[in-house]
Amino acid sequence: MNNVLVLNASYEILNITRWQRALCLIFAGKAEVLETGDISVHSPSIEVRLPSVIRMRHYVRKPRILVPVSRNNILMRDRYTCQYCGLVKKPSDLTIDHVMPRSLGGESYWENLVAACKKCNSKKGNRTPEMAGMKLRKKPRAPQFIPSLQINYRDDWEKYILYAAPINSRTAVN
Ligand SMILES: [Zn+2]
Structure with missing residues (x-):
């Protein structure tokens, strides 16, 4: 560690x-x-x-890592926690919710996808969180490196990882 x-x-x-x-x-x-x-x-x-x-101390030029948007990576980013009710669930009990529904033009990129339990997802339906009277626990962002590679993730890294600038995330969901 x-x-x-x-x-x-x-x-x-x-x-x-x-x-x-x-x-x-x-x-x-x-x-x-x-x-x-x-x-x-x-x-x-x-x-x-x-x-x-x-x-x-000095800026290091480095090609940006593009983290693929996938069901597993979204679940890992959100730590298997429903982003509406805050309950931690098994992967099989979680769905991927489009914050802005697809029916309203919401796209499949990091900032529009969150882990949601089945109950919250069906309660929200094809509505925005505001329309459904539900609140996201945090603003979804693109991670800067693949969550599955965070083997020795330390608690005091969190603020730097969560508040880091989002990378280009316009990658389609697998
Ligand atoms: Zn929930």
């Missing part, structure tokens, strides 16, 4: 790296620490708290 989230100077996600690499970037003055974890490493002369999130 000592992986480190690396953000670009712009706060966009660059990658996830090992703590050894993160310390090299910090000691070389190339990155700053935004969050530290509970674990320290010692040398004879110094003790260093291991970082959890670091940010590059």
Whole structure:
């Protein structure tokens, strides 16, 4: 669990790296620490708290990752939680809801798709949340890397991942 989230100077996600690499970037003055974890490493002369999130001091050019819009990726992004009632469900009990219904022109991209339990989805029907008197728990966004690759996802990464700028997400649902 000592992986480190690396953000670009712009706060966009660059990658996830090992703590050894993160310390090299910090000691070389190339990155700053935004969050530290509970674990320290010692040398004879110094003790260093291991970082959890670091940010590059200079902008690094990197091709953007396009995360495919798929049922599984939507469910993982929403952590198997109905975005209307907030209940965590089994994948088989969840549906993918078009926030703006397809019948009203809603398209299948990250910002218009959320996990919804069957009960909430049928209550909402072919209406917008406003029309149905229902409220989304959070604004759906495109993740910046494939949720299934977030193996060692740490709690203090969440604010950076959720508030990162959305990537180009106009990919059709599989
Ligand atoms: Zn629900």
